[in-house]
Amino acid sequence: MEALGIDFKLFLAQIVNFLIFFYLFKKFIAKSFLEFLKNQEKSEQEKEAILSRLKIKEEEIKVKEEEILKKAKAEAKKILEEARREISEERKKVLEKAEKEAEDIRKRALRQIEEEKTQVNQEIRSYIIKTAESLVRKVLSEVIDKNYQEKLVEEALKRIPKNLKPN
Amino acid sequence: MKKNNTNHDKKLAWLITPYPLSKEEENLFYKYLPWLKDYQIINKIDPNLVGGFIIKIGSQVLDLSLLGKIKNLTKNLL
Numbered sequence: 001m002e003a004l005g006i007d008f009k010l011f012l013a014q015i016v017n018f019l020i021f022f023y024l025f026k027k028f029i030a031k032s033f034l035e036f037l038k039n040q041e042k043s044e045q046e047k048e049a050i051l052s053r054l055k056i057k058e059e060e061i062k063v064k065e066e067e068i069l070k071k072a073k074a075e076a077k078k079i080l081e082e083a084r085r086e087i088s089e090e091r092k093k094v095l096e097k098a099e100k101e102a103e104d105i106r107k108r109a110l111r112q113i114e115e116e117k118t119q120v121n122q123e124i125r126s127y128i129i130k131t132a133e134s135l136v137r138k139v140l141s142e143v144i145d146k147n148y149q150e151k152l153v154e155e156a157l158k159r160i161p162k163n164l165k166p167n
Numbered sequence: 168m169k170k171n172n173t174n175h176d177k178k179l180a181w182l183i184t185p186y187p188l189s190k191e192e193e194n195l196f197y198k199y200l201p202w203l204k205d206y207q208i209i210n211k212i213d214p215n216l217v218g219g220f221i222i223k224i225g226s227q228v229l230d231l232s233l234l235g236k237i238k239n240l241t242k243n244l245l
Binding site (some may be wrong): 126129130133136137140144146148149150152153155156157159160165 | 184185186192195196199200202215217218219232233234245
């Protein structure tokens, strides 16, 4: 071994050192170190489990959010449609009312025009008749002289029924 | 047809003519309307009366004038 350059004593001392180190390591360090590693591993696993649960929760929340959003959208759409329908109905009612009022006004106006027309016609008729009467009276008073008046009185007497008497 | 004392108890009858009646015309009235003898006749002159005469006894009116006919016609037309 010396020819190979190895110092046997040194080699033996190193083996002894190693054995002492191994013994001490196993006795005092290995257990706590392995425990530490196990704890680390356990801790990592717990972290992963927590992360996994959090991920699942996050996905659930996301799904719930989407559902809520969907519901909210549907509700908003429904409210909007209801509002539109109500506005449409209200507008229809207002239009119908306005049309009815316009029709009433038109009918009243037509009736008033008709009444005024009738009144004017009546006034014209009355005026014509009265004017004609005045003309006839004037013409008769100018045409009929005393002799003709006498004849008319006589004729009127002749036309009286014999049995005519005051009550 | 003038008023006289014997007519005081008789009812009044107004005879409206466009001119004063002559005696002959008065007689014609008594001829065609003999019941006029039961009334005290007062002849009222209305120059506006055209063609004929009117007799008024109380509220009753017997209109036999052209004017009356024209008025009736006007009334019916109105």
